[in-house]
Amino acid sequence: MADPFDVQLEDDELMDEVELTASLIVAANQVDGHLSQTEIDAILGVSPPS
Numbered sequence: 867m868a869d870p871f872d873v874q875l876e877d878d879e880l881m882d883e884v885e886l887t888a889s890l891i892v893a894a895n896q897v898d899g900h901l902s903q904t905e906i907d908a909i910l911g912v913s914p915p916s
Contacts, residue, residue, distance in 0.1 A: 886910055 889909050897909055907914055 884895075890901075890906065893905065893909050901909075904914065
């Protein structure tokens with residue numbers, strides 16, 4: 867009989883968000899000041915609004 871509580875708790879979108887957040891944390895720890903919006907956009911892989 868299968869255990870009804872044995873479920874996979876993985877959400878691909880959540881894992882992507884965790885990875886992006888971790889990347890921002892690592893980058894923020896490597897600078898002495900604040901990250902610029904341009905730096906944040908580059909880390910997140912987005913283009914600035916035009």
